[in-house]
Amino acid sequence: MTSISGKTTTDWAAFAAELAPVEVISEPVLVKKRSRDFFWYSPILDRRLKTCFGDLVARPKFPAEMARCLTLSARHRIPTTLRGGGTGNYGQSVPMEGGLIIDTTEMGRILEIGPDFVRVEAGCNILTLNNALKEKGRELPVFPSTQDIATIGGFISGGSAGIGTVSHGMLRDAGNVLEIKALSAEDPPREHVFRGDDINMIHHAWGINGVITELTLRTVPTEDWIGCIATFDTYPACYAAGMALAASPICRKLCSTLDARIVAYFDRLKGIAPEGRPMLVTLIPRPQIDDFRALIADHNGQIALEMDEAERLTRKLPHAFEFSYNHTTLQALKTDRKVTYLQILCPAPLNVAKITELQGVLGDDVYMHHEFSLMGGQRVAFDLPLVKYTTDERLYQIMALYEAHGCPASDPHSCIIEEGGMKKADYRHLAWKKRMDPLGLLNTPKTREWARVRDMTPEAILALHQT
Ligand SMILES: Cc1cc2nc3c(=O)[nH]c(=O)nc-3n(C[C@H](O)[C@H](O)[C@H](O)COP(=O)(O)OP(=O)(O)OC[C@H]3O[C@@H](n4cnc5c(N)ncnc54)[C@H](O)[C@@H]3O)c2cc1C
Incomplete structure (x- = not known):
């Protein structure tokens, strides 16, 4: 099986076989479709990204299958891009170096609905989640206008605000996201639980510094x-x-x-x-x-x-x-x-x-x-x-x-994280990338600064933030 992206030399048929029992999509038309998001809103990004494709899509159904995808991509040094609903509009989920696309939408179980919180897998569709919450008289404080298609993991990784922000603040404001569980891209992957201020080290990081598997989010009373x-x-x-x-x-x-x-x-x-x-x-x-x-x-x-x-x-x-x-x-x-x-x-x-x-x-x-x-x-x-x-x-x-x-x-016409809202490198994010993605496999072309810090320790990277 040849490389769809034209950018990798992996034997993709052998890699797909090794991933089993994880479901894969290798049909070029479908792989290309799942390599796109709404970057075409921008004429600049459209020119830059329209010819960027992945090589294979994996659709893990269980945490063990997600871990298998990450183990093998680390073992074979394969660029890996996470994808939820694919509604990001800066090309966040476009694989710029080809490689593996991990589609999370099969991992969308709602694990627990508490009195004022919900624990959910990252691939859960947001409309499904809000509908389940509504049955209990609750809803998400903030959700995107794309809730029909978007996943909660994609929103927390790629989004920042939405319907509800006028009352409940930005996603990053304290109390909206209570806990994030993520896997590192290693052989074998390690799980890390982000809580408190650390949540913002993986929220809105475009999937460059860990794979979100589970989230605990605040809920608020629903209304008519x-x-x-x-x-x-x-x-x-x-x-x-x-x-x-x-x-x-x-x-x-x-x-x-x-x-x-x-x-x-x-x-x-x-x-x-x-x-x-x-x-x-x-x-x-x-x-x-x-x-x-x-x-x-x-x-x-x-x-x-x-x-x-x-x-x-x-x-x-x-x-x-x-x-x-x-x-x-x-x-x-x-x-x-x-x-x-x-x-x-x-x-x-x-x-x-x-x-x-x-x-x-x-x-x-x-x-x-x-x-x-x-x-x-x-x-x-x-x-x-x-x-x-x-x-x-x-x-x-x-x-x-x-x-x-x-x-x-x-700038919404850039797909580089340091050129968007941040306007400068966030070395705290990059220190976490080093911890959660030491080989630099996760959506790395989206960060310009990684090239500068890739050989440094997380502590040395963090020191750059403090200077
Ligand atoms: C019409 C339209 C309206 C929009 N309205 C809003 C809005 O109201 N508010 C807002 O903030 N945004 C909005 N957006 C942007 C986008 O829809 C949201 O950010 C959305 O929630 C993304 O979810 P998704 O599942 O489609 O993510 P994707 O586009 O699939 O992914 C987004 C980013 O998250 C990463 N990612 C996905 N899943 C994971 C995971 N499990 N672990 C780690 N990284 C992961 C991807 O690699 C990518 O970098 C809008 C976009 C469009 C096109």
């Missing part, structure tokens, strides 16, 4: 959520209402505001959201709907939709949260392949004047979209603007404009 849409005369007015809702005692699970030109892309809202008006999208607990209506009226907004789950199903409408976070970009890309997006932080304290100021300097090619959020206890907003793509230079110029106006950008 009403998906609501309100529209406004201007974007600053819409943003002001978003700020007020995020700061109010209403227990909203989502608070997003969208420029009218983004709303124009939403075919499913034609006839619901009036044209030419910016839109606020939220999820409100049924008992607080009157408070929400009053808040919108105070901000001169008009309510365009209030739908509970039964109505949503009857009208065959998407969830309200499918008009938020990165689903916004997806909805736009369905009709316009020339759009892309950015990720910008509006730091605390939020103010409407900043939006007007930015509108004055950003061009007509930038359509604002804010996700009101709680981060480390502070009220911030993430702007995920749609951008009418023209050139790479223009994209970076827009990021520079935001930065010049006090709003830091995280």
Whole structure:
């Protein structure tokens, strides 16, 4: 069996046989399909990653099978990339050096639902998990808008925030993730349990420093959520209402505001959201709907939709949260392949004047979209603007404009972890990589700094963090 990636010399048929009884996929079309995620949101990543493929997919069903995959990939020095639902949008799960893809989706058992926590295998689909929690009156505090496809392990490894962040904070904020069990990529693998501050050493590390097998997560009471849409005369007015809702005692699970030109892309809202008006999208607990209506009226907004789950199903409408976070970009890309997006932080304290100021300097090619959020206890907003793509230079110029106006950008057009939100190497992550992946097999091309530290001890790497 030849190398699908064209980058490895392994005898893949022999390796697949050695993996038995672990199920494998070797059909090139299917391997190539499972080598992709949503990197094509970015024209830059699309050029860089569209020809990167793995060579073989393994689908372990039990912890012992996962350990077998890692033992053999370590023994044969095979580059290994973990994959959950494949919904990451920076190419996090794209194997850049070929090799083995480990698909976790067969390892998705819910192990324990406690009064305020859940213990679950990493490959569990998030919708399945939320449905099981709902039966017990609970739900995840934070989940991504991709819950129908994404795995909980992929979210904790690749994601950072989502539906619920406006109330419950970022994934990294204390108390949301309680414990992470992970295996090292060694022959044989060792298990390590991350707790307390160490959780952030493997959370959002893109699977470069250990293979998450099990997670214990906080849960919160579920609600009878009403998906609501309100529209406004201007974007600053819409943003002001978003700020007020995020700061109010209403227990909203989502608070997003969208420029009218983004709303124009939403075919499913034609006839619901009036044209030419910016839109606020939220999820409100049924008992607080009157408070929400009053808040919108105070901000001169008009309510365009209030739908509970039964109505949503009857009208065959998407969830309200499918008009938020990165689903916004997806909805736009369905009709316009020339759009892309950015990720910008509006730091605390939020103010409407900043939006007007930015509108004055950003061009007509930038359509604002804010996700009101709680981060480390502070009220911030993430702007995920749609951008009418023209050139790479223009994209970076827009990021520079935001930065010049006090709003830091995280580059979503890079698949290198040090070039994204982090902007610099996190040597604590790299020290853990050295401990959990001493051979540098796990998704290593995604870290630029590994080449510098690969021959150092974890302690020496950690010392770089302290200097
Ligand atoms: C339309 C759209 C909307 C999105 N909305 C959100 C959002 O609301 N919030 C948000 O944070 N993100 C969002 N994202 C990004 C992405 O969907 C989430 O991060 C998602 O939860 C990833 O889960 P996944 O199972 O698809 O992971 P994958 O894409 O399969 O993997 C993500 C990363 O995790 C690693 N990984 C997977 N499983 C493991 C494991 N068991 N151990 C170690 N590493 C592992 C992979 O190697 C990869 O680096 C969105 C993306 C799209 C395309």
